[in-house]
Amino acid sequence: MTTQIFSTACAGNVMTTIPMPVTEDAASQDSEGIAPATRAAFALLETLVARGLEWVVVCPGARSQALALAAATLEREGALRVVVAIDERSGAFTALGLGIETGRPTAIITTSGTAVANLHPAILESHHAGVPLIVLTADRPEELRGIASNQTTAQSGIFGASVRWHSDVPAPIEGAEAAAEAIAHGNHAWSAAMGGAPAVPVRRGPVHLNLAYREPLSSSHRPTPVVPAGHASSSEPKADMLPVSTELSRGPRTLVIAGADAGAAAEQLAHEGGWPLVAEVSSGSRFGRNLVPHYRAALADEELVAGIERIVVFGHPTLGRQIPALIAQSHDVHTIVVRSGGEDFNPGKRVSQFVDQLVVGDGDLDPEWLSSWLRVGNEALQHYEAELSATTPAARAPRLAEGRSQNTEDRRDFANAELAAVRTPLTRELLVDGVWRATWPHDRLVWGASRLIRVADRVVSGKKISVVANRGLAGIDGTISTATGIALASGALTRVVVGDLTFLHDVGGLWHE
Ligand SMILES: Cc1ncc(C[n+]2csc(CCOP(=O)(O)OP(=O)(O)O)c2C)c(N)n1
Numbered sequence: 001m002t003t004q005i006f007s008t009a010c011a012g013n014v015m016t017t018i019p020m021p022v023t024e025d026a027a028s029q030d031s032e033g034i035a036p037a038t039r040a041a042f043a044l045l046e047t048l049v050a051r052g053l054e055w056v057v058v059c060p061g062a063r064s065q066a067l068a069l070a071a072a073t074l075e076r077e078g079a080l081r082v083v084v085a086i087d088e089r090s091g092a093f094t095a096l097g098l099g100i101e102t103g104r105p106t107a108i109i110t111t112s113g114t115a116v117a118n119l120h121p122a123i124l125e126s127h128h129a130g131v132p133l134i135v136l137t138a139d140r141p142e143e144l145r146g147i148a149s150n151q152t153t154a155q156s157g158i159f160g161a162s163v164r165w166h167s168d169v170p171a172p173i174e175g176a177e178a179a180a181e182a183i184a185h186g187n188h189a190w191s192a193a194m195g196g197a198p199a200v201p202v203r204r205g206p207v208h209l210n211l212a213y214r215e216p217l218s219s220s221h222r223p224t225p226v227v228p229a230g231h232a233s234s235s236e237p238k239a240d241m242l243p244v245s246t247e248l249s250r251g252p253r254t255l256v257i258a259g260a261d262a263g264a265a266a267e268q269l270a271h272e273g274g275w276p277l278v279a280e281v282s283s284g285s286r287f288g289r290n291l292v293p294h295y296r297a298a299l300a301d302e303e304l305v306a307g308i309e310r311i312v313v314f315g316h317p318t319l320g321r322q323i324p325a326l327i328a329q330s331h332d333v334h335t336i337v338v339r340s341g342g343e344d345f346n347p348g349k350r351v352s353q354f355v356d357q358l359v360v361g362d363g364d365l366d367p368e369w370l371s372s373w374l375r376v377g378n379e380a381l382q383h384y385e386a387e388l389s390a391t392t393p394a395a396r397a398p399r400l401a402e403g404r405s406q407n408t409e410d411r412r413d414f415a416n417a418e419l420a421a422v423r424t425p426l427t428r429e430l431l432v433d434g435v436w437r438a439t440w441p442h443d444r445l446v447w448g449a450s451r452l453i454r455v456a457d458r459v460v461s462g463k464k465i466s467v468v469a470n471r472g473l474a475g476i477d478g479t480i481s482t483a484t485g486i487a488l489a490s491g492a493l494t495r496v497v498v499g500d501l502t503f504l505h506d507v508g509g510l511w512h513e
Pocket of ligand 1: 448449450451452474475476477498499500501502503
């Protein structure tokens with residue numbers, strides 16, 4: 001096979017600016033010399049900035065140039081931060097990561113055609129994981145659709161039920177009207193991405209504005225801002241939009257389960273209720289005194305499981321079969337799921353109640369119930385540690401005193417132990433344990449959907465650290481790009497733990513400007 005690649009990059013002429021031809025057509029500009037596309041693009045982005053937009057991912061293209069140029073201008077003015085991504089699939093995952101870290105929508109701008117379809121994986125993840133995202137795709141105007149125009153396909157509604165809201169916005173024609181419509185669309189898009197109006201935070205997700213533009217596709221003047229900066233800037237839900245809290249009395253023997261993105265709320269509820277906590281490594285709640293170590297052993301203990309009267313689930317459990325099976329097979333157990341993401345977790349359709357938020361009410365603590373779970377978990381932990389130090393010398397700290405001893409036998413033991421350690425293969429268990437231990441609470445730890453996350457779930461101890469894993473659909477795509485978004489928004493040291501396929505799948509995510 002012979003492949004010849006001709007590229008400006010190959011010629012040492014690496015492209016550093018986005019080629020965005022500006023087609024001027026004075027006849028279509030208004031009295032200020034501003035194209036309707038530019039006026040509408042500024043009005044839309046200024047509206048989003050006023051609502052709290054901080055980050056925009058811009059993917060190069062001609063049809064979307066009014067949006068890209070407006071974003072660049074707003075960045076120069078200090079109102080926005082722009083990330084350029086060549087590959088829309090990677091860019092959309094970066095936008096997802098920015099949204100995960102900030103809890104607010106990030107906008108992604110693309111041109112028409114296949115660029116739009118490349119957003120679909122991240123949109124699905126955003127839908128299932130409940131991450132706010134605003135997708136702005138440029139399109140041809142109506143008269144150029146359905147006639148095999150260049151780079152034109154059916155983009156309206158392309159993401160189906162995965163988006164919270166979508167609108168096919170006709171090409172702006174007249175300046176003032178274009179701006180007014182763009183403001184309305186911007187406000188609606190922001191609200192829908194944040195969970196609707198009134199906002200239900202757990203219903204956050206992606207929205208899609210498919211924006212038609214006619215030539216001239218942009219003009220160079222900056223229109224006077226139509227939305228004053230800071231207007232309606234709060235993205236905090238108002239009091240009447242806050243989720244409804246459901247109170248749980250302490251009485252029933254309760255097990256708290258934390259799946260992906262459960263967050264600290266699961267630990268807090270377990271702590272206040274005095275209940276055992278089973279927390280996956282992707283949950284962000286794998287810490288605290290109520291955490292059941294090596295929870296798989298406890299879930300396999302029939303006596304413990306038979307004692308459960310109530311199960312409370314936070315987040316999306318995905319790392320094993322035990323949790324879905326426990327819920328699907330439970331009879332006479334009141335199962336409550338705290339809503340998160342695009343679909344309600346409902347194994348075997350056995351869940352009794354879906355709620356927005358939980359608080360602990362009255363009732364006595366049941367210390368025996370908690371300690372029975374901790375006992376089984378701790379026994380499993382001790383068993384694992386004994387087995388590890390017997391089979392994996394590299395897991396044991398070196399006995400340095402032996403190495404410095406005057407006694408030759410001690411020194412020989414030390415040398416033998418070190419030799420055994422270097423002969424031990426570097427296992428997944430050692431790797432995930434090392435990374436987990438090396439992570440500070442202010443770092444970020446991103447897990448890919450490789451086997452490593454399941455190994456970590458099996459072996460790592462409790463620790464309060466910020467973890468991220470795309471478990472909405474558990475794809476191996478976009479992991480590096482998601483982590484890039486997390487790192488950009490947090491400014492924190494961000495580690496990504498992936499297998500080789502997951503790394504290679506998103507190797508393009510290593511590039512960003
Ligand atoms: C986009 C996508 N394609 C395929 C899969 C199915 N899949 C899940 S894990 C996996 C292999 C991951 O390999 P690697 O990252 O090398 O880690 P390993 O599990 O082999 O240790 C694949 C192909 C997926 N989850 N997502």
